[in-house]
Amino acid sequence: MSAIDMLRPFNSAAAHAVDLLAVFSDATSVDAAKSLIVDQAIPNAHAQIGSIDDAIRLLQNLPRPPRQLLVDVSGSDMPLSDLARLADVCAPSVAVVVIGDRNDVSLYRSLLEIGIQDYLVKPVTVELLLRALSARDPSAQARTGKVISFIGARGGVGMTTIAVSLARHLADETLRHVVYVDLNLYGGAAVSMLGLPASNGLTDLLQDTRNIDPPTLDRAVVAAGERLFTLSSELPYETDFAVLPGALSELITTLKRRFHYVLLDLPARSGRIVDEALDASQVVCIVADPSVYAARECMRLLRFTEDRPGEAVISVLLNNPLEPVADRVQPLDFKRAIGRAVVHELPYDPKPLARAENLGEPVGARRKPLGFAAAIERIASSLTGRKSPAPTPWHARLFKVRRTS
Structure with a gap:
């Protein structure tokens, strides 16, 4: 598609992939961007008049993120909040250049701290835009996504169910770009839970992590929604596949530049893949069930993870995948055994989980978040820093029933 064609207005229903997106509040700046696109023969570019809200809507409807974004905050009373x-x-992979009408050094520094590539003060010219798009300020902080690893204290604790549910919530409710990486190279459960076909995109990328460009990554990931993508493999059982040292670390670094969240589903408790995944993680979630064996393995995993060179935040998630009975370990005893408070406890909630696992249906899709779905919402809120509604006390629900009866 030519540069001239890309200057024509387009709406969200007919949104196409672009490498350069420019949204300005005035026609003069738009004309400068259009001249830049034509002069430099930039393919796959689009410039239009609009607000930051228009830029947000365009980004939500593009099939893939642009490489560069020019966005205007002129007239905004709270530019940092809008950004x-x-x-x-x-x-995170998008290089963002902000245009404004305030010559404010403190604002410029604040923008660099949050990962903005450059800040230009109006009026903008073709030369000014070209220089901003061509150079990266070494003092600017690179925007990268958060890596979260999930590891089970034992089999059958519902680790993948929790991780898949969290990935769906982050993508659908918080509107973040999420990639779910199932590191069981011989076929994990995540793809089935999401209702997706099997692929070998993960092992394809691990074979040569030095030459992963955007088209290569787009071919390897499988879309599970507008903002949720998966990387997995289903190698034949008789196939040997050796992951080279550092290959997973390099792949995670690439994914962090493209996605807000990189969720890693770890297949076992040892080996190079697990070591590199844990070392690259900002958050490690150890999933256990209320059993003596799970408590013992949870303590071992805590020591193993805490002794690693990284500084990951370690969370213990106590799941109840089976119907509670009297002889299981009680939550308070579990906390005492592992020597720390459990960050989140997830309840026994079989019906929505059965639909989620076998029908590919999101947990809580048919009702307001309750039970397991509400716990997932609270976990997501703790990761994003957003507040979630506190669970309604049982006695408040009882009074509500009485008033309406």
Whole structure:
């Protein structure tokens, strides 16, 4: 598609992939961007008049993130707050140049701290835009996504169910770009839970992590929604596949530049893949069930993870995948055994989980978040820093029933 064609207005229903997206509040700046696109023969570019809200809507409907974004905050009373809303839908890989009408050094420094590539003060010219898009300020902080690893204290604790549910919530409710990486190279359960076909995109990328460009990554991931993508493999059982040292670390670094969240589903408790995944993680979630064996393995995993060179935040998730009975370990005893408070406890909630696992249906899709779905919402809120509604006390629900009866 030619540069001239890309200057024509387009709406969300007919949104196409672009590498450069420019949204300005005035026609003069738009004309400068259009001249730049034509002069430099930039393919796959689009420039239009609009607000930061228009830029957000365009980003939400593009099939893939642009490489560069020019966005105007002129007239905004709270530019940092507006850009925080933009960051919710803008992948970390996007190089963002902000245009404004305030010559404010403190604002410029604040923008660099949050990962903005450059800040230009109006009026903008073709030369000014070209220089901003061509150079990266070494003092600017690179925007990267958060890596979260999930590891089970034992089999059958519902680790993948929790991780898949969290990935769906982050993508659908918080509007973040999420990639779910199932590191069981011989076929994990995540793809089936999401109702997706099997692929070998993960092992394809691990074979040569030095040459992963955007088209290669787009071919490897499988879309599970507008903002949720998966990387997995289903190698034949008789196939040997050796992951080279550092390959997973390099792949995670690439994914962090493209997605807000990288969720890693770990297959076992040892080996190079697990070591590199844990070392690259900002958060490690150890999932256990209320059993003596799970408590013992949870303590071993806590020591193993805490002794690693990284500084990951370690969370213990106590799940109840089976119907509670009297002889299981009680939550308070579990906390005492492992020597720390459990961050989140997830309840026994079989019906929505059965639909989620076998029908590919999101947990809580048919009702307001209750039970397991509400716990997932609270976990997501703790990761994003957003507040979630506190669970309604049982006695308040009882009084409500009485008043309506």
